[in-house]
Amino acid sequence: MASTLEEVARLAGVSRSTVSRVINNHPNVRPEVRKRVWEVIQRVGYQPHAAARSLVTNRTQVLGLVIPRGLVTLFSDPFFPILIRGVADVCTARRYHLMLSFFSDPLQQEELYRRALRSRLLDGVILSGAPLDDPLVPWLLQDNTPFVIAGRYPDERVTYVDVDNIGGARMAVEHLLRLGHRRIATITGPLTMMAGQDRLEGYRQALLSRGIPLNDALIVEGDFTEEGARVAMQRLLPQRPTAVFVASDTMAVGAMKAIREAGLHIPDDIAVVGFDDLPIASVVEPPLTTVRQPIERMGAMATEMLIGLVEGTITGPQHIILPTQLIVRASCGSL
Amino acid sequence: MASTLEEVARLAGVSRSTVSRVINNHPNVRPEVRKRVWEVIQRVGYQPHAAARSLVTNRTQVLGLVIPRGLVTLFSDPFFPILIRGVADVCTARRYHLMLSFFSDPLQQEELYRRALRSRLLDGVILSGAPLDDPLVPWLLQDNTPFVIAGRYPDERVTYVDVDNIGGARMAVEHLLRLGHRRIATITGPLTMMAGQDRLEGYRQALLSRGIPLNDALIVEGDFTEEGARVAMQRLLPQRPTAVFVASDTMAVGAMKAIREAGLHIPDDIAVVGFDDLPIASVVEPPLTTVRQPIERMGAMATEMLIGLVEGTITGPQHIILPTQLIVRASCGSL
DNA sequence: GAGCGGTTTGGGAGCGCTCCCAAATATTGT
DNA sequence: ACAATATTTGGGAGCGCTCCCAAACCGCTC
Numbered sequence: 234m235a236s237t238l239e240e241v242a243r244l245a246g247v248s249r250s251t252v253s254r255v256i257n258n259h260p261n262v263r264p265e266v267r268k269r270v271w272e273v274i275q276r277v278g279y280q281p282h283a284a285a286r287s288l289v290t291n292r293t294q295v296l297g298l299v300i301p302r303g304l305v306t307l308f309s310d311p312f313f314p315i316l317i318r319g320v321a322d323v324c325t326a327r328r329y330h331l332m333l334s335f336f337s338d339p340l341q342q343e344e345l346y347r348r349a350l351r352s353r354l355l356d357g358v359i360l361s362g363a364p365l366d367d368p369l370v371p372w373l374l375q376d377n378t379p380f381v382i383a384g385r386y387p388d389e390r391v392t393y394v395d396v397d398n399i400g401g402a403r404m405a406v407e408h409l410l411r412l413g414h415r416r417i418a419t420i421t422g423p424l425t426m427m428a429g430q431d432r433l434e435g436y437r438q439a440l441l442s443r444g445i446p447l448n449d450a451l452i453v454e455g456d457f458t459e460e461g462a463r464v465a466m467q468r469l470l471p472q473r474p475t476a477v478f479v480a481s482d483t484m485a486v487g488a489m490k491a492i493r494e495a496g497l498h499i500p501d502d503i504a505v506v507g508f509d510d511l512p513i514a515s516v517v518e519p520p521l522t523t524v525r526q527p528i529e530r531m532g533a534m535a536t537e538m539l540i541g542l543v544e545g546t547i548t549g550p551q552h553i554i555l556p557t558q559l560i561v562r563a564s565c566g567s568l
Numbered sequence: 569m570a571s572t573l574e575e576v577a578r579l580a581g582v583s584r585s586t587v588s589r590v591i592n593n594h595p596n597v598r599p600e601v602r603k604r605v606w607e608v609i610q611r612v613g614y615q616p617h618a619a620a621r622s623l624v625t626n627r628t629q630v631l632g633l634v635i636p637r638g639l640v641t642l643f644s645d646p647f648f649p650i651l652i653r654g655v656a657d658v659c660t661a662r663r664y665h666l667m668l669s670f671f672s673d674p675l676q677q678e679e680l681y682r683r684a685l686r687s688r689l690l691d692g693v694i695l696s697g698a699p700l701d702d703p704l705v706p707w708l709l710q711d712n713t714p715f716v717i718a719g720r721y722p723d724e725r726v727t728y729v730d731v732d733n734i735g736g737a738r739m740a741v742e743h744l745l746r747l748g749h750r751r752i753a754t755i756t757g758p759l760t761m762m763a764g765q766d767r768l769e770g771y772r773q774a775l776l777s778r779g780i781p782l783n784d785a786l787i788v789e790g791d792f793t794e795e796g797a798r799v800a801m802q803r804l805l806p807q808r809p810t811a812v813f814v815a816s817d818t819m820a821v822g823a824m825k826a827i828r829e830a831g832l833h834i835p836d837d838i839a840v841v842g843f844d845d846l847p848i849a850s851v852v853e854p855p856l857t858t859v860r861q862p863i864e865r866m867g868a869m870a871t872e873m874l875i876g877l878v879e880g881t882i883t884g885p886q887h888i889i890l891p892t893q894l895i896v897r898a899s900c901g902s903l
Numbered sequence: 904g905a906g907c908g909g910t911t912t913g914g915g916a917g918c919g920c921t922c923c924c925a926a927a928t929a930t931t932g933t
Numbered sequence: 934a935c936a937a938t939a940t941t942t943g944g945g946a947g948c949g950c951t952c953c954c955a956a957a958c959c960g961c962t963c
Contacts, residue, residue, distance in 0.1 A: 235688070237949060248913040253951060261911055280686035284622035285949035288918045293619070295667075295689075304656065308649035318639045325676065330684060332630075333668045341660060349665060351615035353570070354630075572919060583943040588921060596941055620919035623948045 236277045245273040256281060287353070295330045296320075296539060297349060297358040301342060301367055307335050310457065310483060311511045312528060316361060316383060319532025327540055329356070342369065350378055356543045359383055359535050364425040379542040383535045385427045385554075392542065394534045394553040398428050398508075401524035401557030402435025402478065405506045408522070408559055409476045410443055412566060414504060418451040418474035420465045420484055429454075432480040432508060455484045462487030470495050476504040476565070482511040482523055489517065489564070500566030510560050519563035526557050571612045580608040591616060622688070630665045631655075631874060632684060632693040636677060636702055642670050645792065645818060646846045647863060651696060651718060654867025662875055664691070677704065685713055691878045694718060694870050699760040714877040718870045720762045720889075727877065729869045729888040733763050733843075736859035736892030737770025737813065740841045743857070743894055744811045745778055747901060749839060753786040753809035755800045755819055764789075767815040767843060783807075790819045797822030805830050811839040811900070817846040817858055824852065824899070835901030845895050854898035861892050 238256075242249045247266060254262050255270040262270075273279075287293045298320055300307055307313050317333070324331040332355065334345055346369060349355055357379035360369060365387070373380045374390060385395040409417050419436045422429030433452070440447060450472050453465040462484030469477065470491065479485040485507030492503050499505055499519055507514060510525035534553060541547030573591075577584045582601060589597050590605040597605075608614075622628045633655055635642055642648050652668070659666040667690065669680055681704060684690055692714035695704060700722070708715045709725060720730040744752050754771045757764030768787070775782060785807050788800040797819030804812065805826065814820040820842030827838050834840055834854055842849060845860035869888060876882030 235686070238951095239949075249950080250913060250952085251911085254912090257951085263911070266911090278686070280682060282623070282949050283687040283689045284619040284628070285918090286951075287619035288617070288623060288920085288949080289951045291918085304649055304653045308643055308646075311643075314639055314643035321639065321670075325679075328683070330667065330689065332665060335656075344660075347615060348663070351570070351613070352618040354618045354665065573921095574919075584920080585922085585943060586941085589942090592921085598941070601941090617919050620948090621921075623919080623950085624921045626948085 235282075236279045238279070238281065241270065241273050241277065241279050244277065245270045291353070292543070293354060293356050294328065295332055295355050296324060296536070296543075297332050297334055297355040299334045299345075299358055299360050299369065300362045301360075301364075301369070302335055302362055304335055306458075311513065312481070312483075312509065313362070315511075315528040316532040319529035319534075320359060320536045322529075323533045323536035323540075327536075329540065346372055350376065357381070357539045359532075359539055361535075362426075364423070365427060366425070379539060381535045381539040381542070383531055385431065385552075387427070390550055392538055392547075392550045392552070394531055394538060394551075394555065395427075396526040396531060396555045397557045398431030398526075399435040399438065401508060401526065401559075402432040402480070403439045404435075404557065404559045405478050405508065405522075405524050406436050406439035407442075408561070409478065409504060409506060409565065410439065410445075412476075412504065414476040415445060416451070416473065416475045418453070418469045418472065418477040420453055420455040420462050420469070420477065420479045420488060422455060422457050422480040422484075424454055429457075429480065436478055455480065457481050457484060459483050459487035459490075463491045466491035467495075470497075474503060476500075476506070478506050478508075480508050482507040482509040482514045482521060485521055485523070485564075486513060486517060489521075500564055504566045505564040507564075514560070515562065517564075522562045522565035523560050524557045525560050527555050531555060570617075571614045573614070573616065576605065576608050576612065576614050579612070580605045626688070627878070628665075628689060628691050629663065630667055630690050631659060631871070631878075632667050632669055632690040634669045634680075634693055634695050634704065635697045636699075636704070637670055637697055639670055646848065647816075647818075647844065648697070650846075650863040651867040654864035654869075655694060655871045657864075658868045658871035658875075662871075664875065681707055685711065692716070692874045694867075694874055696870075697761075699758070700762060701760070714874060716870045716874040716877070718866055720766065720887075722762070725885055727873055727882075727886045729866055729873060729886075729890065730762075731861040731866060731890045732892045733766035733861075734770040734773065736843060736861065736894075737767040737815070738774045739770075739892065739894045740813050740843065740857075740859050741771050741774035742777075743896070744813065744839060744841060744900065745774060745780075747811075747839065749811040750780060751786070751808065751810045753788075753804045753807065753812040755788055755790040755797050755804070755812065755814045755823060757790060757792050757815040757819075759789055764792075764815065771813055790815065792816050792819060794818050794822035794825075798826045801826035802830075805832075809838060811841070813841050813843075815843050817842040817844040817849045817856060820856055820858070820899075821848060821852060824856075834899055839901045840899040842899075845893075849895070850897065852899075857897045857900035858895050859892045860895050862890050866890060 238249055238252050242252045252270055255267050321331055359381050361383040382393040386393050421433045424430055451474055453468050455462045455465045466488035479488050485505055492499055497503055507521050507523035510523045514521040514523045538551055573584055573587050577587045587605055590602050656666055694716050696718040717726055717728040721728050756768045759765055786809055788803050790797045790800045801823035814823050820840055827834055832838055842856050842858035845858045849856040849858045873886055
């Protein structure tokens with residue numbers, strides 16, 4: 234049967250305040266008293282009642298990770314498991330529980346918001362993968378709920394951690410330019426998302442810095458899925474690009490399929506560069522040149538920042554951009 | 569600013585008990601009072617404090633889904649997303665929050681157990697994918713924590729919902745027998761798991777019911793991964809089976825790879841039958857004959873049963889076995 | 904031994920809600 | 934109009950903990 238702090242106090246022959254001081258590592262308890270209390274705690278297997286603590290402290294030690302996607306999408310995009318691992322590891326290390334939420338239905342979203350956040354079930358929320366017009370951010374701002382976005386957000390009040398999408402995409406395209414390519418296409422991410430826009434911006438900057446004018450026929454929007462990119466690549470092939478920058482590895486795999494289905498060779502006929510450095514990048518044939526983004530570290534850092542906001546060690550909005558890195562493999566070819 | 573029940577009471581000109589009766593849909597409130605209270609609740613956006621309710625009711629409205637796997641395995645096996653969807657949908661419909669937990673490290677498991685369950689953070693737990701020697705079940709039994717296993721468990725005290733693995737496997741192998749096969753191999757699931765054992769038992773029953781003796785050289789244990797099954801199939805090929813029953817679709821994909829890599833044809837040289845009817849079954853070439861298990865429904869039913877235990881509408885252990893169904897596609901061939 | 908300062912300890916109060924039971928009010932029957 | 938019964942309402946108490954402040958204790962100095 235679950236025991237209470239009062240029972241531990243009785244068994245240890247001290248007051249409830251002393252037991253509370255012991256389990257919360259407060260000073261001002263004699264060592265032999267502290268030891269005696271711990272022994273009772275272990276003997277009866279006492280564990281503090283989460284709700285009772287939460288009622289007083291206004292903390293639950295539970296963080297939410299909200300990904301406004303349908304479940305199937307969540308599990309089929311390898312980006313999210315890696316992000317979630319970064320988040321989960323920090324939660325474990327910092328003794329927070331993680332509640333993972335996913336949905337694609339706006340009605341469901343409002344319901345979750347009201348119940349989970351307004352009932353003070355969560356100390357704070359990490360938001361990832363949301364389109365720019367998602368209503369959750371204005372709600373969170375209005376309610377003063379601690380939250381962090383894994384990804385950039387164009388509002389100074391928002392705390393976020395992102396990777397250098399613009400710089401990474403620029404690096405990738407500059408590499409293709411150094412290899413001599415001039416007719417470089419791109420399959421973008423969804424332009425409703427910051428990452429989609431940023432990676433397109435990097436592509437633009439690289440071309441314009443070499444005085445190469447943009448060609449709309451070489452730019453096709455993708456949806457971050459493999460199949461979507463296969464279709465997008467099919468639309469690019471008649472334009473005869475010699476290279477393509479694809480805004481995620483998952484989509485690059487789809488583009489590579491379309492290229493092969495057209496009887497063309499990678500990289501001899503079309504050089505391919507992706508973005509992410511997911512595990513699949515080194516498994517495909519030929520191995521994919523890509524921009525490495527530290528997904529797991531982004532998840533970990535978002536979590537640390539959120540805990541900082543929750544515990545008051547961080548005040549005011551923070552913006553962190555993590556560096557990206559070009560990983561050259563065989564898919565882009567060489568000089 | 570978050571409002572309290574007392575504030576709603578003051579604004580509505582009633583007592584706190586009346587407000588509590590209104591939000592909990594108790595009778596014995598005059599309709600015009602009930603209406604007035606609801607209007608105040610909406611105006612101030614009141615949401616009950618989860619911890620305060622929980623402290624009194626001993627309920628949190630939070631269920632745990634525990635899958636003792638590493639994160640990467642969890643996300644790469646298509647079984648779990650479908651199960652999770654079944655669980656999540658019922659949680660949403662029944663207004664429970666779902667906390668998803670995953671781990672592969674025993675130390676981490678004990679830590680989670682102690683903190684989440686013993687602190688009364690969760691109303692109950694659904695357990696899935698655990699090996700038979702996992703220590704979590706004895707802990708849960710000892711503590712009288714409500715829990716349900718998605719999968720069969722050999723202990724009468726345990727409430728579980730499973731699919732008819734024995735019957736399904738038997739169906740699959742009987743189908744191969746009807747097609748004239750006599751040299752039928754099998755790649756089992758892990759025999760540390762009930763599902764692994766049951767699907768092997770179904771294979772055995774089908775063969776023995778036709779007076780065909782078991783041949784150990786035609787039985788290889790797999791680990792429910794595609795790569796593991798590819799290696800297992802390589803070990804079976806020298807035995808020249810004319811057919812193979814593979815204990816999951818994911819493994820069947822691996823087996824098919826090994827068959828093709830050996831220059832053999834499916835189903836002409838070796839007929840293949842899987843188990844699951846995952847989405848991939850109808851996408852591979854040739855489309856996979858398989859046993860359909862209602863994964864999502866299993867998740868949904870496990871959740872309903874757990875809620876029944878939590879809310880007291882179910883007392884004592886329950887055991888439900890959901891029917892399986894043979895789905896004939898091209899991989900098994902025909903008469 | 905007395906006084907002072909620092910440390911340790913204990914018990915009341917309150918966090919926001921639900922439940923219980925007595926009081927107040929309304930309804931029905933004679 | 935009055936009595937009996939049913940319905941509605943309100944306020945105290947407690948769920949298990951943390952915090953606060955006063956009391957008790959200890960050690961040191963004169």
